[in-house]
Amino acid sequence: AQSVAQxxxxxxxxxxxxxxxxxxxxxxxxxxxxxxxxxxxxxxxxLLKYITGDNLVKGSYGFEAEFNKxxxxxxxxxxxxxxxxxxxxxxxxxxxxxxxxxLVFGKGTRLSVIA
Amino acid sequence: xxxxxxxxxxxxxxxxxxxSLKCEQHLGHNAMYWYKQxxxxxxxxxxxYNFKEQTxxxxxxxxxxxxCPNSSHLFLHLHTLQPEDSALYLCASSRPDRANEKLFFGSxxxxxxx
Numbered sequence: 208a209q210s211v212a213q214x215x216x217x218x219x220x221x222x223x224x225x226x227x228x229x230x231x232x233x234x235x236x237x238x239x240x241x242x243x244x245x246x247x248x249x250x251x252x253x254l255l256k257y258i259t260g261d262n263l264v265k266g267s268y269g270f271e272a273e274f275n276k277x278x279x280x281x282x283x284x285x286x287x288x289x290x291x292x293x294x295x296x297x298x299x300x301x302x303x304x305x306x307x308x309x310l311v312f313g314k315g316t317r318l319s320v321i322a
Numbered sequence: 323x324x325x326x327x328x329x330x331x332x333x334x335x336x337x338x339x340x341x342s343l344k345c346e347q348h349l350g351h352n353a354m355y356w357y358k359q360x361x362x363x364x365x366x367x368x369x370x371y372n373f374k375e376q377t378x379x380x381x382x383x384x385x386x387x388x389x390c391p392n393s394s395h396l397f398l399h400l401h402t403l404q405p406e407d408s409a410l411y412l413c414a415s416s417r418p419d420r421a422n423e424k425l426f427f428g429s430x431x432x433x434x435x436x
Contacts, residue, residue, distance in 0.1 A: 241424065250428050250429045251365075251412070256422070256424060258422050309355065309378065314365075315365075
């Protein structure tokens, strides 16, 4: 069965500094990988996904993520954090050859960007 | 605004009450989902509907009863809940359920069971 690990409950970063939110996954075969963001009192919003091709995926709001097959990781990054990036971030995975298997999500990492 | 609307936004109920959560989307999607979000736990998939047919029930207790009368509407009927059922319940939709499709989420219903 597939699973996602987000090892950090909380990440704090100063505004203007680079940020990284970590995600590792376990899945049979090759994965589809996703990042979602949840702002206060809102549902989750899609940020980016890796399907195939270039290991560096660019998404909304200046975020990007790098797929690393050997390390089974899909860390979310942004070169310069904004206070408005403060939110809860979820990594999700689905096996590529699963047909219709729904996404499996991690527990989320709360990002706090301090001015 | 994601195009997925959930009502009510907040719900407080006693353990003997019966209530329903409603989800509505007009995105033309044919797959709809219920998720449960509890603090510091992975988002839990509860139910999946494809073209109004339930395709997944993730070992959810029978006190939660889903209903999907058409591809635009999804309900979650609640009865005799327990305090540990207090959580944020999220509805989502997508084009027909495929592993690489992105989900569109509603803002959720924050449920408190007393």
